[in-house]
Amino acid sequence: xxxxxxxxxxxxxxxxxxxxxxxxxxxxxxxxxxxxxxxxxxxxxxxxxxxxxxxxxxxxxxxxxxxxxxxxxxxxxxxxxxxxxxxxxxxxxxxxxxxxxxxxxxxxxxxxxxxxxxxxxxxxxxxxxxxxxxxxxxxxxxxxxxxxxxxxxxxxxxxxxxxxxxxxxxxxxxxxxxxxxxxxxxxxxxxxxxxxxxxxxxxxxxxxxxxxxxxxxxxxxxxxxxxxxxxxxxxxxxxxxxxxxxxxxxxxxxxxxxxxxxxxxxxxxxxxxxxxxxxxxxxxxxxxxxxxxxxxxxxxxxxxxxxxxxxxxxxxxxxxxxxxxxxxxxxxxxxxxxxxxxxxxxxxxxxxxxxxxxxxxxxxxxxxxxxxxxxxxxxxxxxxxxxxxxxxxxxxxxxxxxxxxxxxxxxxxxxxxxxxxxxxxxxxxxxxxxxxxxxxxxxxxxxxxxxxxxxxxxxxxxxxxxxxxxxxxxxxxxxxxxxxxxxxxxxxxxxxxxxxxxxxxxxxxxxxxxxxxxxxxxxxxxxxxxxxxxxxxxxxxxxxxxxxxxxxxxxxxxxxxxxxxxxxxxxxxxxxxxxxxxxxxxxxxxxxxxxxxxxxxxxxxxxxxxxxxxxxxxxxxxxxxxxxxxxxxxxxxxxxxxxxxxxxxxxxxxxxxxxxxxxxxxxxxxxxxxxxxxxxxxxxxxxxxxxxxxxxxxxxxxxxxxxxxxxxxxxxxxxxxxxxxxxxxxxxxxxxxxxxxxxxxxxxxxxxxx
Numbered sequence: 001x002x003x004x005x006x007x008x009x010x011x012x013x014x015x016x017x018x019x020x021x022x023x024x025x026x027x028x029x030x031x032x033x034x035x036x037x038x039x040x041x042x043x044x045x046x047x048x049x050x051x052x053x054x055x056x057x058x059x060x061x062x063x064x065x066x067x068x069x070x071x072x073x074x075x076x077x078x079x080x081x082x083x084x085x086x087x088x089x090x091x092x093x094x095x096x097x098x099x100x101x102x103x104x105x106x107x108x109x110x111x112x113x114x115x116x117x118x119x120x121x122x123x124x125x126x127x128x129x130x131x132x133x134x135x136x137x138x139x140x141x142x143x144x145x146x147x148x149x150x151x152x153x154x155x156x157x158x159x160x161x162x163x164x165x166x167x168x169x170x171x172x173x174x175x176x177x178x179x180x181x182x183x184x185x186x187x188x189x190x191x192x193x194x195x196x197x198x199x200x201x202x203x204x205x206x207x208x209x210x211x212x213x214x215x216x217x218x219x220x221x222x223x224x225x226x227x228x229x230x231x232x233x234x235x236x237x238x239x240x241x242x243x244x245x246x247x248x249x250x251x252x253x254x255x256x257x258x259x260x261x262x263x264x265x266x267x268x269x270x271x272x273x274x275x276x277x278x279x280x281x282x283x284x285x286x287x288x289x290x291x292x293x294x295x296x297x298x299x300x301x302x303x304x305x306x307x308x309x310x311x312x313x314x315x316x317x318x319x320x321x322x323x324x325x326x327x328x329x330x331x332x333x334x335x336x337x338x339x340x341x342x343x344x345x346x347x348x349x350x351x352x353x354x355x356x357x358x359x360x361x362x363x364x365x366x367x368x369x370x371x372x373x374x375x376x377x378x379x380x381x382x383x384x385x386x387x388x389x390x391x392x393x394x395x396x397x398x399x400x401x402x403x404x405x406x407x408x409x410x411x412x413x414x415x416x417x418x419x420x421x422x423x424x425x426x427x428x429x430x431x432x433x434x435x436x437x438x439x440x441x442x443x444x445x446x447x448x449x450x451x452x453x454x455x456x457x458x459x460x461x462x463x464x465x466x467x468x469x470x471x472x473x474x475x476x477x478x479x480x481x482x483x484x485x486x487x488x489x490x491x492x493x494x495x496x497x498x499x500x501x502x503x504x505x506x507x508x509x510x511x512x513x514x515x516x517x518x519x520x521x522x523x524x525x526x527x528x529x530x531x532x533x534x535x536x537x538x539x540x541x542x543x544x545x546x547x548x549x550x551x552x553x554x555x556x557x558x559x560x561x562x563x564x565x566x567x568x569x570x571x572x573x574x575x576x577x578x579x580x581x582x583x584x585x586x587x588x589x590x591x592x593x594x595x596x597x598x599x600x601x602x603x604x605x606x607x608x609x610x611x612x613x614x615x616x617x618x619x620x621x622x623x624x625x626x627x628x629x630x631x632x633x634x635x636x637x638x639x640x641x642x643x644x645x646x647x648x649x650x651x652x653x654x655x656x657x658x659x660x661x662x663x664x665x666x667x668x669x670x671x672x673x674x675x676x677x678x679x680x681x682x683x684x685x686x687x688x689x690x691x692x693x694x695x696x697x698x699x700x701x702x703x704x705x706x707x708x709x710x711x712x713x714x715x716x717x718x719x720x721x722x723x724x725x726x727x728x729x730x731x732x733x734x735x736x737x738x739x740x741x742x743x744x745x746x747x748x749x750x751x752x753x754x
Contacts, residue, residue, distance in 0.1 A: 031178035035060035037072075037164040044184035047156060048217050048633075050091065050149035052141040055162060055181060057123075059100075062168040064130035066102070071174055072138060073117035073163040076110075077309060077478040077496065079488055080160075081151035083108050083121055088145020094121070095142045099135050102128030106138075113174075115337070115395060116308045117163045154217040155479040155488045157185045157310050187219030187251065193228060193270045194484075195280035196325045199295045199533045203285055207236075207258040209268055210325035211243065213251045213275075216633050218486030220251030220323055226272050230255065234266035252323050260285040265562065265713065281531035282562040282712070289508075292523065292542065296505045296515070297531055298328035300362065301378055301427065301450060301474030302482040306342050307333035311480030313349055321359045324483025326502070327510055328359070332366040332378045332476075335390040340401070347384040354384075356511045367391050367412055367424070368431060371604075374409025375426065375433035377443070378474075382421040382512050389415055413439040423519055428455040429476055432603050435461050444520050445469055448743050449501040449528050450476035451485050453600055453607055453652030456576070456698055459743070463575040463729055470519070470544045470745030471731065473526025475500025485529070487632040497608060498631045498654045499529040504742075506543060521545070522745040528654070532742045533562040536732060544745035549752050555725055557732075557747065558717040565738040566710030568594075572718055575728045580718050585706040585737065588687035591665055594706045596629070596657030596739065597649070597674060599699025609651050609699065613673020615658065616644035620667030620682070622660050629656040629739025649673070653698060655739040659706065669703065676701060710737060725752045 037057045045051055057070050064070075074080055083094035085106050096104040105124040112120035123136060130136070141150030153160055161182040165174035190213035197209045211228060213221045224245045232239060238257040245253065260266065260283075268280040303309035304316040311319075313331060320329040331346060343365065350361040364380040369391035379386075389406035393399045406412040416422050417439070426433030427447035435446075435458075446458050446469050462469045475485035477500050485500025504525045507518040518524060522544025525534055534543075536559035541547045549555060561570055572580040585594075595615055600607040625640045630649065637658065638646045649656040666683040676694050680703060692701040729746030 031060065033060045033062050034166045034168065034175055034177055036179065037177050037181055039162060039181035039183065042183070044186055045152045046188040047185050047215060047219050048151060048154040048188055050141065050151055052139065052143055052149045053183070055138045055140070055164070057136045057164060057166070059130045059132050059134050060168070061132050063132050063134075064125045064166075064168050065170040066125060066127065066129050068125045068170040069167045069174070070123040070136060071113060071165040072121045072123070073113045073165065074119040075116050075161070075310060076118035077116070077488060078119065078153045078160060079155075080153045083140060083150070087147075088142070089147050091141070091148050092150050093142045093145060093147045094138065094140050094150070096123055096136060096138045098130065098137070100128065100130040102126065102130055104136055113165070153185055153488075155185070155310070155481065156187050156219045156222075157480070160185050160310075186223075187221050188215035188217070190214060190221035190224050190226070190251070190275060191216045193272060193275055193278035195268050195270055195278050196531070197268065197280055197283055199281060199297070199531060200284050200286065200289060201260065202289060203263050203287055204259050204261065206256070207260065207283070209239075209255040209258060209280065211253050211255065211270060212323060213245060218481065218484065222250040223247045224249070224251050228270050228272045231269050232266050233269065234260065234264055235262065236260050236266070254325075263287050281564050282533050284533065284562070292508055293506060293535070294508055295533060296327045296507055296510055298326045298360075298503050298505065298515075299324070299475050299477075299483040299485075299500070300328070300330035300380065300425065300472070300503055301332055301447065302330070302477040302485070303333050303366075304331065304480060307337045309478040309480065313346055316480050316482060317349060317353050317361055319480055319484075320361075320482040321353070324481065326483035328362065328505070328515055329482050330362040330364055330378065330380055332364055334368040335365050335388065336368055336392045336394040336396065338365065339396065339398075340388065343388055344385075351384040358510070360510060360512055360515065362512065367406075367409060369407050369409055371431050371434050373407050374437040375431045376429050377409060377412070377433065378425040378427060380423045380425070382516055386422060387415070409437045413437070413442060416442055423516060425472075426458070427474070427476070428452060428458055428603070430605055433458065435465055435467065438465070438467055440468065443469065444522055445472050445524060445745070447472060447474055448526055449473040449741070451478075451487065451496045451498055451500040452476055453498055454528070454598075454654045454698075454741070456653070456743075457603065460576045468729070468748050470522030470524050471526055471743045472503040472505075472519075472524045473501025473528065473743075474503055475529075497650055497652050501529055502527050502531065504534070525742055525744040527742040528740045530564040530736075530740045532564060532734060532736070532740070534732065534734065534742055534744055535559040536744060538730065538747035538749075541747060543747070545747060547747045547749045549725070549749055551752070552722050554722055555720040555730070555749060556718070557720075557730065560713060560715045561734050561742075562713045563734070563736050564712070565736040565740065566712055567714045567734065568706070568710070568737045569735040570714060570716055571733040572730065573733060574726075574730050579720065579730070582714060582716055583704075584714050585710040586687050587705050587707045589665060590705040590707055591662045592706050592708055593660045593662060593669070593682070593703065594657065595660065595671065595701070595703050596655050597701045598651055598653065598655035599695055600651065600653040600697040603697065607652050607697075609674055611649040611651060611656060611674040612647065613671075614644050614646045615660070615672075616670040617660070617662065618643075618668040618670065621663040623663055624661040626659045627657075628659060628737065629654065647673075655735075655741070657739060661708075671701060706737075722752075725749065726754050727752050
């Protein structure tokens with residue numbers, strides 16, 4: 001029945017029933033009274049493909065009253081296509097029927113049911129009642145009207161569950177049936193190769209290269225059988241010319257024992273028939289590495305199915321280590337949803353998986369109080385255990401330890417005061433961090449980017465309050481892909497619409513203690529998910545350091561950026577105000593025009609900005625168009641001709657855009673997207689950046705002339721005259737041509753005054 005079953009599906013193991021979180025609904029009735037439900041077909045489905053599925057509910061001894069309801073609920077983080085009921089020829093068309101003497105009505109709610117199964121299809125029994133044994137059949141992706149079916153969720157999950165609840169008495173009390181239907185979802189056919197490795201090595205040191213075959217949604221192609229050719233753009237030893245993937249590899253392989261005989265910079269390359277060529281992140285091979293200057297890549301932020309996510313914690317850590325190839329990872333379940341028993345199991349997992357020098361998992365949880373009481377904080381521990389002081393017991397059945405709760409977050413600060421084995425990271429998710437609450441001894445860094453979006457405003461808030469914090473990024477992934485999080489919810493529907501971030505921690509040792517020390521000293525930076533290598537000093541002090549200056553002494557900030565795409569811009573900012581900028585692609589007479597837009601609608605959950613629209617040129621002609629920054633396959637260029645280009649785009653603080661190759665340098669550009677309309681005379685533009693600001697949360701449109709391509713390795717050396725100096729936080733913001741970004745922790749200059 002499913003149109004995309006082109007090969008045998010992998011064998012997916014259902015999640016252990018014991019690992020299912022408490023639904024929050026007490027069911028005193030047995031299945032004989034309530035009824036039962038199942039789904040067909042039951043075969044696993046490839047992520048993001050279309051099919052038709054039927055959920056059948058059979059009434060129990062209670063029957064169903066006139067006005068009673070059945071709810072079929074999906075996890076709030078899943079992205080099964082939203083059902084629709086009035087367009088039979090379109091995707092997602094959903095119908096229902098019954099063999100009883102009644103009518104059935106359908107309605108869809110994104111947030112009707114209790115977390116985490118909030119997405120709800122509600123079936124109402126109308127104009128009649130159902131007898132015991134009579135059926136209601138809901139058909140998702142009904143093709144009877146010519147539609148393609150319903151799109152399956154876009155991420156791998158052995159058990160994508162449909163929680164079926166019944167209210168047979170019309171009393172507005174819903175009880176779960178005994179066995180919930182579920183489907184296995186696996187990665188689709190590979191559409192790309194991903195190459196990852198560390199960023200810095202000593203000459204002759206062993207290098208491990210991670211090779212992964214992924215579908216367009218970012219899932220590993222677990223059934224891949226392929227030959228992949230590998231090469232490097234500098235001489236290396238121990239690198240095979242070709243590797244072979246079989247289903248036993250589950251879409252990911254590690255090539256170990258590579259070494260480089262001479263110092264220099266290189267990238268690995270890969271190709272396979274039918275797939276676009278791939279390159280790794282930049283690798284710098286050095287004769288020596290200054291102490292404390294090695295960049296380590298990780299992701300300190302995400303959740304699994306034991307709270308609001310999918311896949312269990314063991315699978316979560318396995319993905320980080322084996323698929324994302326990160327060196328360290330944290331697990332941050334919402335405190336109001338996790339049990340003490342789960343936290344004990346989490347500690348057992350982090351202890352079992354801990355391999356200093358290879359893979360470092362951190363034990364912890366998320367303090368999840370409302371913004372008015374402090375907002376979200378990740379809580380990381382050095383050990384494999386630590387106290388749990390919840391913000392509340394909102395979704396927990398047992399409340400025996402409610403006296404241990406801490407709310408507002410200042411109470412948590414007091415309870416953890418003086419401890420050196422715990423760190424808190426304020427961040428933006430559902431309940432964005434409120435920096436009116438801050439403990440500098442516990443909160444050395446804040447998170448500027450995650451799958452929820454980009455949040456430069458949180459860094460601005462920190463500096464406006466005079467807080468000395470570093471910057472890092474994470475994924476806050478909810479679908480089991482820490483370290484390589486791709487959007488799992490269709491952009492604009494329910495957040496989590498951008499690629500997750502990465503944390504770069506600068507430390508020699510790969511150990512919990514060394515990573516904690518680096519975070520406390522702010523020796524870190526963050527990216528929007530790619531491994532941009534940044535090296536910077538301020539008067540010989542490392543990233544994040546305090547830089548005391550005597551009167552009359554200039555500030556010298558020097559270093560380099562080596563990106564994964566051409567460098568669009570390197571900004572030096574003081575307390576988020578621009579001081580200097582390098583634009584390696586700038587060109588006053590270029591016929592190539594870069595048009596980008598970014599920003600968010602609010603600080604809270606409803607932050608998505610719909611930028612779908614167009615750009616038109618008059619008295620000129622568009623020769624070609626390239627989209628940049630689009631995170632989700634549903635986004636991108638819709639159509640273009642010689643006069644205009646149309647696109648679909650949603651931003652959540654992040655940046656999207658297009659680059660237009662024009663026939664001439666002049667003409668008139670008309671922009672119309674996101675509720676913003678303006679015209680720009682290209683004859684008067686020159687090489688400046690035209691900025692059209694449209695809102696307080698970094699909402700703006702920028703237009704500039706650029707060259708095609710550009711350097712990926714860019715050096716910088718700024719000297720700020722003493723007359724232009726003042727105390728403050730000086731940090732770098734890097735923007736690549738593909739709209740990926742990085743933010744370094746600030747250098748905190750003191751001794752100069754205001």
